[in-house]
Amino acid sequence: MATSGNRSILPAALVLWTALGPAPITTAAEAQRAATIDETAAELRDRALASPLAWELLESLTTEVGHRFAGSAGDRAAVAWAVAKMEELGLENVRAEPVTVPQWVRGEARGRTLSPYPQEMKLIALGGSVGTPETGIEAEILEVAGLEELVEVPDAEVAGKIVFFNRRMERRQDGRGYGQTVPIRGRGPSAAAAKGAVAVLIRSVGTGTHRFPHTGALRYAEDTPRIPAAALAVPDADVLEAQLRRGQPVRFHLYLGSRYLANTQSANVIGEVVGRDKPGEIVLLGGHLDSWDVGTGALDDGAGCAISLAAAKLIAALDRPPRRTIRVVLFANEEFGLSGAEAYAQAHQAELTTHQLAMESDFGAGNVWRFAASVEPAARTAAQSIATLLEPLEIAFDAGPAWGGADLRYLHTSRVPVADLTQDGTYYFDYHHTEDDTLDKVAPDALAQNVAAYATVAFYAAETETSFFPAPARTQRER
Ligand SMILES: [Zn+2]
Missing domain, CATH: 3.50.30.30 (Glucose Oxidase; domain 1)
Structure with a gap:
């Protein structure tokens, strides 16, 4: 892990951990609830790890649609694919929200x-x-x-x-x-x-x-x-x-x-698992539906779409839906101007303060190795609890800020809490934006590990009584 190189700091870190550790549980009812949420999250995580669903979805998208550059015939086919898939998976409130996109021909x-x-x-x-x-x-x-x-x-x-x-x-x-x-x-x-x-x-x-x-x-x-x-x-x-x-x-x-054609229409495709208690509060899981016009966009970002859809489906299959709504957003045109991200932020401006958490998977399909969350300071204990649930997946907790994906930029600026599940990108840029971005580069086990991580975080955020909003103001990224 990049964050634990110096062993000599560990004892001090452990003391600090204990001091900042979970708040004392005061009543038997609270203890029961805490046990339930952790147990359900752990079961969900283990079920996701054994599920081939994300792989099946990614195989379907790359086989039946292929690449899907903004404004192209593939883009229209991908929107239709996503709407049909969400309905088939039993997500609710499935819709395609219109997004105007530029159209460029290679x-x-x-x-x-x-x-x-x-x-x-x-x-x-x-x-x-x-x-x-x-x-x-x-x-x-x-x-x-x-x-x-x-x-x-x-x-x-x-x-x-x-x-x-x-x-x-x-x-x-x-x-x-x-x-x-x-x-x-x-x-x-x-x-x-x-x-x-x-x-x-x-x-x-x-x-x-x-x-x-x-x-x-x-x-x-x-x-x-x-x-x-x-x-x-x-x-x-x-x-x-x-x-x-x-x-x-x-x-x-x-x-x-190369040449430009007139702007045209695409869509953000959205589906939900409606919350049982606070349906107006949203945990957003996303990827971008568009790809470049080369390869089949398996890594970028078919994987992110498949991970989000599979995580939502696994949560929908629980005995009861979580307290808050899980909303999958497959964004239009990330690659060529973040059109979908902008359209979503505009269309949903009035409900941004009820976004409990937003996450986007857009870095391929390597194993997740790091978890970070930018949440309201009082919600850090909940973030620690999530980190503990992720440990069996060999994901380390990073107490530093999270940045969210490119499509979450406008939300994050509006103080929507974001979490990062950072993937191993060692080989990602061998294939990124090339004809070689195809399904064979995706390892089914790693894809399932991603789903397990996303499902765990999304479920916990949707179920906890702790509010994550608002995130600390976004600062300049140091890189
Ligand atoms: Zn991407």
């Missing part, structure tokens, strides 16, 4: 070095890139490591060139290498355009060594020309780098057929 992508060593290159347009002219763009490559290094290059040296951002992503369990590398994808195209570049290539933001390049969204700045941008597969970036090391100018030809 088109064909081709690239090759022209001189001094002509070679075809495997590349993919970054999401949102404009296309090139029909004849493509031909120019000399200018290599920089990153955004800071580009700033140092005089504009005259950048003008008329194709800027190649050549930064390697580090493999880490918590995926922090992504945060360190991804700014070249988001901001690189406009940063290069501002200095007169005609196009951008990046080394794929990924850790794999296969020849599938990694896509993902770019963000054009308002005040700079929009230039085409693509990611090279990692081995192709290696070849381009080696050609550049030979010291002669490298000329490159890039063609992208």
Whole structure:
């Protein structure tokens, strides 16, 4: 565990734990209730661990729908799939809430070095890139490591060139290498355009060594020309780098057929297990239904959808529903602008203060190894109790703040409590946003462990008498 490297601090930590431990239970009735909630949660956890349901759902989504990029035919099929699945699972209040999404079409992508060593290159347009002219763009490559290094290059040296951002992503369990590398994808195209570049290539933001390049969204700045941008597969970036090391100018030809169409409609698909006591209070479980237009979106984020649906179904199968409502939200268009997250926050503004907790699974299907929760300070004891229930799943409690998934950003800013069940992301970025994001990369046992963790946390949060709202004000993430 990343948080327990120093053994010498353990005795002090244990003393502190005891001092802050569960509040004394004062009556026999309270003791009985506490025992019941813990027992039910433990049974639910163990049942989830043995359930193949999430795997079956993910197999169904990746087989019957496949990829489902915002605004595409796959997106519409995924919305229909999700509505039908929720009804089949017996969730209540199933609906598709409308979300307007942008529509971008990838088109064909081709690239090759022209001189001094002509070679075809495997590349993919970054999401949102404009296309090139029909004849493509031909120019000399200018290599920089990153955004800071580009700033140092005089504009005259950048003008008329194709800027190649050549930064390697580090493999880490918590995926922090992504945060360190991804700014070249988001901001690189406009940063290069501002200095007169005609196009951008990046080394794929990924850790794999296969020849599938990694896509993902770019963000054009308002005040700079929009230039085409693509990611090279990692081995192709290696070849381009080696050609550049030979010291002669490298000329490159890039063609992208990408274009924008008019905005269109998608939906957040929602289903519930209605609470028996406080139906207006919500424990939100989510994933995003959209994927990139490559692979079948098994890891990103079919897994998160399957985990959320399976956890809700297992809770629905208990003898009685929990006190509060479990609400599954499968968000529209996370990948290309968080449209569903924004639409949900707007449509549900009036009930955000009755959101007890929100969680999103959007980091693949690796085992969960860490639990953190940002809840009202008086609810920390409940968070400790949840952590104890998660111990048999080999999940460690992190007393630090939780951040929630990307789709929970607006909720978290409104002080909705969030919890993180952090997955092992060691191999996630080998496949992320590539043609290789397919079902075979998902381990059924790990998927079931995720369901067990989500079901446990969601059930406990929905059943406890403790209110988690409001979370402490969100602070800047340190990473
Ligand atoms: Zn995702």
